[in-house]
Amino acid sequence: MILIFSSSVIEDLQKEINQLRKDLSEKNDERILLQEHLDDVELQLKNALDDQISTMSKYQSLANERDAVIEQQILHSTER
Numbered sequence: 571m572i573l574i575f576s577s578s579v580i581e582d583l584q585k586e587i588n589q590l591r592k593d594l595s596e597k598n599d600e601r602i603l604l605q606e607h608l609d610d611v612e613l614q615l616k617n618a619l620d621d622q623i624s625t626m627s628k629y630q631s632l633a634n635e636r637d638a639v640i641e642q643q644i645l646h647s648t649e650r
Contacts, residue, residue, distance in 0.1 A: 575583075
């Protein structure tokens, strides 16, 4: 079976194809921008987590130093 299309139908189909290609390209551009934004957010979250871990480590170190000083003061005051 051979189909014969008029030139106006072919033009309409070509326009539709071109519009679909344009839409696809725009969606792809949007996807790329969203991926870049997601990568930035993930990096910010990783940095925030690293900062939190560092802060907690410093806090724990200071708490240990404080406890050691308090223990020394208690020992020193009981020796008197």
